[in-house]
Amino acid sequence: MTFSAEVQPQLDDQIVIVLRGELQQTTAAKFRQVITDVLATCPAQLVIDLNLITFLDSSGLGALVSARHACDETGCRVAVSGLNPAVRRTLHTTGLTDYLNAHETP
Template sequence: MQGRIGGGTVIVVRGDLDYGAAARFRACVERALQPPPGTLYLDLRLVTFVDSSGIGALVAAHGLSERAGSRLVLENPSGALVRTLRTAGLVTLFNLPPA
């Protein structure tokens, strides 16, 4: 699901962000960046599982946003996802607080 607020766009990500969902997720991000919003928010509160393909999809979303001139913000990531992103060395990329 996607919507606009102020100068940004929100994508509500739901269910598993895994190999089976990664291509759909990327297509959704690409659509949300046309035209580029000031900020693209990924609301992750309804995500139930993320595998390495999902992490790769988040990194790709960051790159797509950056190339479009938008800022990507992860909203409401689970504690498990934050730990995984920290372990993968992606704290700085996603502007997450240090442990």
């Protein structure tokens, strides 16, 4: 159960977080901490790239929803991108595609 989150600041006051591995019960707390740390820098926009996520469970979905709430509280726009077929299906099935501003490409 590996997981990593690579923070990639962009020139336009945007931060991209590239997630790799499994976003699930044992890794969700690490993701939440990354979100807290990134939002402390007050970016205008945050993009969460899920292209390299191999597994996403309800805890991972909860962490993505928490990220959206945290962004709303700070005024940061958020989008989820890089949806592989399994993640796209999960977001669609749970009705979270629009809420998370999910897009196919980064």
